[in-house]
Amino acid sequence: MxxxxxxxxxxxxxxxxxxxxxxxxxxxxxxxxxxxxxxxxxxxxxxxxxxxxxxxxxxxxxxxxxxxxxxxxxxxxxxxxxxxxxxxxxxxxxxxxxxxxxxxxxxxxxAPQPEYVIALRADDGTLIVGIRPDGSIARGPNYQPDSAAVEFWDAVTRAAQAAAPWRSGS
Incomplete structure (x- = not known):
């Protein structure tokens, strides 16, 4: 780059x-x-x-x-x-x-309309579960409720850390 x-x-x-x-x-x-x-x-x-x-x-x-x-x-x-x-x-x-x-x-x-307003993906980019703009849910080919829950909470943690983008981390 x-x-x-x-x-x-x-x-x-x-x-x-x-x-x-x-x-x-x-x-x-x-x-x-x-x-x-x-x-x-x-x-x-x-x-x-x-x-x-x-x-x-x-x-x-x-x-x-x-x-x-x-x-x-x-x-x-x-x-x-x-x-x-x-x-x-x-x-x-x-x-x-x-x-x-x-x-x-x-x-x-x-902004272009996103396919999902929330998408949880595996490390390889494969969809685990996604929520579409109309509120419907899409499940990926390897959807497992437990792994989706873990990924959800990881995403919440990342979102919380990114909530103040002008602050540098300490």
Whole structure:
């Protein structure tokens, strides 16, 4: 994979808006159906998750961002992160004041409808069990209730750890 590239405020803003919405959802106790993340700025592929942290060169103060599906990596300097975060807060404030059914914010994107809103997969990627957007359940070829339960709780743990994506782990 090539060296990470720097994102502009315009490139970072859709991600900042999604994260701001997710943080506010979490404060309201809405943690299971989270706002989708925007596609990768390089390949336009929707990520499973986005992780952040400081790259090995801690002297710059730049924030590293990894889109976890395509694997593209980006850097954001402090000024860009600050500006995008401020703009995102204003946009989300406007979104929350907008009446239901009104047009979305200008940085909104139309994420493709996922096959499953929740999918538990084995290490090899094979579906164990999935919940479709209409609420129906799909069972994989090797579905076993006990292994599905273990995988479910592992997924809950990963989601809890990823709930605050702007914080670096300790």
């Amino acid at each position: 090539s060296e990470p590239t720097y994102l502009t405020v315009e490139q970072l803003l859709p991600l900042a808006v999604a994260i701001e919405h997710r943080q506010r959802q979490q404060k309201r106790g809405q943690q299971f159906i989270r706002r989708p993340l925007p596609p990768c700025p390089t390949c336009n592929v929707a990520p499973d998750e986005v992780s952040t942290g400081r790259p090995p060169n801690h002297f710059t103060g730049d924030l590293g961002i990894l889109f976890e599906h395509c694997g593209h990596r980006f850097l954001v300097d402090d000024a860009t992160a600050h500006e995008a975060t401020q703009q995102a807060a204003q946009i989300v404030d406007q979104d929350e004041q907008r009446p239901a059914g009104a047009s979305a914010s200008p940085v909104a994107f139309h």
